[in-house]
Amino acid sequence: MCGIAxxxxxxxxxxxxxxxxxxxxxxxxxxxxxxxxxxxVTRDGGWRIGLxxxxxxxxxxxxxxxxxxxxxxxxxxxxxGEIYNFAALRDELLAHGHVFRTHSDTETIVHAYEQWxxxxxxxxRGMFAFALWDAARERLVLARxxxxxxxxxxxxxxxxxxxxxxxxxxxxxxxxxAAADPAVIRDYFAFRYVPAxxxxxxxxxxxxxxxxxxxxxxxxxxxxxxxxxxxxxxDAPAPAGDVVGAFLERLDDAVRVRMVSDVPFGAFLxxxxxxxxxxxxxxxxxxxxxxxxxxxxxxxRYSELGYARxxxxxxxxxxxxxxxxxxxxxDHLPALVRFRDAPVAEPSDIPIYLLSQRARQSVKxxxxxxxxxxxxxxxxxHVFERxxxxxxxxxxxxxxxxVAPLVRALPFRFRRAKTAIATLALADRRARMARWFGxxxxxxxxxxxxxxxxxxxxxxxxxVAAAAAAAAxxxxxxxxxxxxxxxxxxxxxxxxxxDNLLERGDRMTMAASIEARMPFLDHDLAxxxxxxxxxxxxxxxxxxxxxxxxxxxxxxxxxLERPKVGFRVPVSDWFRGPMRDYLHDHLCGPNARTRDWYxxxxxxxxxxxxxxxxxxxxxxxxxxLTLEIWHREYL
Numbered sequence: 001m002c003g004i005a006x007x008x009x010x011x012x013x014x015x016x017x018x019x020x021x022x023x024x025x026x027x028x029x030x031x032x033x034x035x036x037x038x039x040x041v042t043r044d045g046g047w048r049i050g051l052x053x054x055x056x057x058x059x060x061x062x063x064x065x066x067x068x069x070x071x072x073x074x075x076x077x078x079x080x081g082e083i084y085n086f087a088a089l090r091d092e093l094l095a096h097g098h099v100f101r102t103h104s105d106t107e108t109i110v111h112a113y114e115q116w117x118x119x120x121x122x123x124x125r126g127m128f129a130f131a132l133w134d135a136a137r138e139r140l141v142l143a144r145x146x147x148x149x150x151x152x153x154x155x156x157x158x159x160x161x162x163x164x165x166x167x168x169x170x171x172x173x174x175x176x177x178a179a180a181d182p183a184v185i186r187d188y189f190a191f192r193y194v195p196a197x198x199x200x201x202x203x204x205x206x207x208x209x210x211x212x213x214x215x216x217x218x219x220x221x222x223x224x225x226x227x228x229x230x231x232x233x234x235d236a237p238a239p240a241g242d243v244v245g246a247f248l249e250r251l252d253d254a255v256r257v258r259m260v261s262d263v264p265f266g267a268f269l270x271x272x273x274x275x276x277x278x279x280x281x282x283x284x285x286x287x288x289x290x291x292x293x294x295x296x297x298x299x300x301r302y303s304e305l306g307y308a309r310x311x312x313x314x315x316x317x318x319x320x321x322x323x324x325x326x327x328x329x330x331d332h333l334p335a336l337v338r339f340r341d342a343p344v345a346e347p348s349d350i351p352i353y354l355l356s357q358r359a360r361q362s363v364k365x366x367x368x369x370x371x372x373x374x375x376x377x378x379x380x381x382h383v384f385e386r387x388x389x390x391x392x393x394x395x396x397x398x399x400x401x402x403v404a405p406l407v408r409a410l411p412f413r414f415r416r417a418k419t420a421i422a423t424l425a426l427a428d429r430r431a432r433m434a435r436w437f438g439x440x441x442x443x444x445x446x447x448x449x450x451x452x453x454x455x456x457x458x459x460x461x462x463x464v465a466a467a468a469a470a471a472a473x474x475x476x477x478x479x480x481x482x483x484x485x486x487x488x489x490x491x492x493x494x495x496x497x498x499d500n501l502l503e504r505g506d507r508m509t510m511a512a513s514i515e516a517r518m519p520f521l522d523h524d525l526a527x528x529x530x531x532x533x534x535x536x537x538x539x540x541x542x543x544x545x546x547x548x549x550x551x552x553x554x555x556x557x558x559x560l561e562r563p564k565v566g567f568r569v570p571v572s573d574w575f576r577g578p579m580r581d582y583l584h585d586h587l588c589g590p591n592a593r594t595r596d597w598y599x600x601x602x603x604x605x606x607x608x609x610x611x612x613x614x615x616x617x618x619x620x621x622x623x624x625l626t627l628e629i630w631h632r633e634y635l
């Protein structure tokens with residue numbers, strides 16, 4: 001697990017090596033163990049190419065220095081990630097006559113590219129972002145894994161490129177500067193993150209997940225090599241025999257291959273079914289107690305430490321616990337905005353970062369349960385979305401004139417019901433997908449924002465950046481024959497997951513120089529589940545049904561029967577109590593940079609309704625707070 005960066009400049013420019021060193025220094029936390037650089041020029045002298053690498057040593061610690069090349073050095077790579085099937089690929093490539101100098105998975109990519117070209121990415125089972133320079137063809141190949149577990153950001157300039165694992169590396173390149181893109185502000189409020197390929201920074205974008213980009217002599221061509229199988233109805237025949245057993249076998253294998261490591265490792269354990277399943281299966285394959293790490297809160301009703309302790313005791317793990325308070329949040333939030341290069345979309349970023357710091361004292365890699373909800377259908381919205389046609393069929397006079405006002409008037413503790421009713425009423429599916437987990441509804445955003453939005457998007461349900469993402473085919477290009485469940489899972493897998501949760505997981509763990517691996521996002525496992533009837537994922541009000549049936553064979557009944565809590569940080573309470581002044585100072589105080597972005601009356605209303613307990617605006621207020629901190633840190 002590492003950090004990469006690079007530049008492609010016109011040949012008449014300066015030597016790129018000082019710039020590469022500066023770019024690499026910004027992401028030293030991603031790779032504190034080693035660094036390496038490559039600088040070269042095309043044969044006609046027209047272009048300078050530079051690659052930079054920071055290394056966190058996990059596999060082949062002794063000889064995995066990057067860049068790594070082929071036998072004659074004509075192909076060079078910098079790589080961030082892990083290829084879990086590299087040993088099998090290595091054997092296949094040895095049979096083809098390739099010669100290896102190391103035992104690293106990185107060198108396997110080099111020889112796979114020699115053998116199969118850019119289509120080599122189809123053969124990789126893992127998480128990755130890499131940049132590969134092919135001197136013979138004079139082309140630069142950039143690639144990102146299927147679900148976007150590993151990040152890669154780009155800026156195109158004068159036919160050249162700047163790229164990096166984090167935006168801060170891109171901004172460190174000569175001639176780059178931090179500037180906000182006003183066209184995406186409305187999207188940020190709608191989604192609580194900026195949908196790919198856009199970012200909050202003008203001129204900086206994401207390479208989309210499951211994509212290969214090839215640069216050659218001033219031209220960049222991109223193509224998707226994979227998309228989620230949930231995009232369309234399944235045409236796979238129903239599997240015969242023990243379906244639950246077949247699922248468990250695949251999940252077990254996904255966990256097993258992610259335990260390959262030359263350094264100590266463990267697992268993040270929340271006490272929910274996802275992380276508990278991972279720990280249970282790790283225990284099968286470990287000849288010593290699994291190291292587990294859990295985080296909770298000083299407010300006991302939000303803390304899941306008791307459930308985590310149940311699993312730790314059941315599987316006799318070597319267990320570590322951490323408790324977080326609102327003081328930790330206020331102390332670390334600005335730093336985490338800098339690590340993320342964006343507003344911190346989820347309050348849970350802070351406890352994940354602090355837990356990663358604690359885990360780093362004894363391990364360099366952890367397995368997590370991330371991705372289970374998005375693959376297996378674990379959110380309440382996966383149940384609610386099926387009722388859209390029914391609810392929208394209710395006469396408008398009853399639906400909008402009676403039901404909606406009554407639900408809006410409920411106390412804020414009925415947060416889930418209020419969100420469900422407001423979202424089910426949205427006819428535009430794009431707006432509805434954003435609203436399930438978003439900060440505010442389209443009309444609420446219009447009432448709040450005083451900023452003009454480019455392209456006249458203020459009158460639309462989605463704005464410029466979301467339209468750009470849709471034009472790229474994601475996340476709204478589902479087959480019209482698709483079921484409601486598969487359609488919303490496709491959105492989750494191509495937007496919510498890569499642009500929010502996986503960014504969180506990558507930045508918060510790498511900020512502490514620790515690697516996180518996610519067995520539920522194994523693409524072979526996901527393909528198996530996608531080939532099943534919907535009821536294996538959601539039936540009635542039960543989500544992740546196949547996982548629950550599988551874990552009935554392994555987990556204590558108390559874990560299987562516990563209600564879904566989600567990893568919730570009690571910011572709603574904190575905003576009305578110990579963080580009240582902090583919040584008001586950042587949004588309304590004399591140093592507030594974004595205060596003029598909002599209509600004053602609307603800003604005061606949102607604050608007072610939450611503080612007084614009339615409404616729960618925690619998502620919206622958190623979105624505004626971290627946007628303010630981002631503005632202070634970067635602009």
